[in-house]
Amino acid sequence: MSSARDLSKYEPFDGLFTRVQKFSHLVGVVLLQDVRTRYGGRSHLGYILGIMIPLLHMSVITGTFLIKTAISPVGDSPGLFVATGVIPYILCLYPAREMPRTLMENRQLLAIPMLQPIHLMVSRAILEMLSAIIALSIFVLGLYLLEIDLVPIDWHDAARAVAAAIFLGVGLGFFNTVMVAAVGFFYIMFFIVLAVTLYIFAGVYFPVNAMPEEIREYAEYNPIFQLVEWMRTAYYTSYDIGEVNKPLVLGLALAGLALGLIGERFIRGKILSP
Template identity: 35%
Template sequence: MTAVVLRDIRTRFFNHGLGFFVTSLWPLVHMLVLLAIYNFTGRRAPYGESLNVFFATGLVPTLLFSYVSRYMAVSVVNNRQMMSFPIVRLLDIVFARAYLEAIGGILTLVFMIGVLLVLGDDPWPSDVQSAVSAYLAALFLGLGAGVLVASLAVISPFFTIAWIIICLVLYIGSGTLFVVSKLPEQVAYALSWNPVLHCVEWMRTAYYPTYSDKVLDKAYVLWTGLGFLFCGLGFERVARRRLMDG
């Protein structure tokens, strides 16, 4: 797997190892553009004093999940030729990219905290342990989904495109742009099936002591991530046979 990691680092951006650090900035750029739009529209923070921090608490777990799961699937498509070598397994490629995306996510988080400090905002949560748990839960959910979609992508690359669309839908319904508990009960219940929403709610309860947690179900996030992972490992066997037959 080490060889796959090193290859991914070098081929990630302009065939240079520094590209890994550059591409870690893409989620940060994504966040900054959205934060600029929200500030330009003059919206006020529903909780806390900083609109930047409020939206960052939603964007960080949502984009972490999206980038990790999406690029794990893309890595299988991009490195399909490597799987012609018996020593290279599908899971080597998938977990190599998961490792890189996890490191990239940490770099993005560090950069984001730095930007918020420069802007004069307080990026520190009221409950650090809960914030870290929410971050790790989003990472685990993305890892599980990534294994599943990557295994399906071997069967058909269509699943990679489909997952990009699904990630967009999950993002819109994640609660990043709004407070779920303030929506009508039927709408909030429908949105609560989105596991990413619970990562956002988990993070916001760590930042705002008065934030309502009536929608939050931490166990649902973990069980969903575990379900994704086990289904992905099952489909990986199917994909492995398909590669051997091909």
């Protein structure tokens, strides 16, 4: 009897493990289907093109800056300076922008009773994170071949900045997915306009001390600006780590994730309606 009582206390954990295992399996199935649906059939070419889009975006912004600028505003390499600005922006933008498309592209999967919108949202988040990491790796390799050294002074802080950019993009992606389901796809157009505005005032092309004081006061509330500064503190000793508002970035990411998860429960019926 005592052994039975001892074993019974593990039953809730067994049930939790089973639910997590089932959830992971469903997300994996949806992930594979999402890749086929989004990138076209069984061809790997579609997925390669999906990675090329953010990669080309980073390359175009960097190349445009290098054509116009021969002297770096900070340090000796203009390529390094603009790369440390564009990387966090792209890593944040694409998950936040592409995640809401999953409900539109995979709505037919919701006809399967065991699948819920949360499975689609998590699978797209994983796909976007993997795509971002692959695109970043190729971009860094390309810069290395062009003799632009992207080795940071502080590896740990650079990794944290990259992780924070992706985390903010995923958190906003969950929130944007719910908002698109609630108010319509035009919301994503509003988000793109907002993202471009934040990009303009993020200091990608110029250092923070080049901003007028009145603009800098507002820019400090810009999470993209904070991500760019966070990344650059890992490369330039002249950047003061105290200027980076990390709680703002992480707080917005957590708030977006929490609101997205809560909102998915409240509007699930609306999402599932034809």
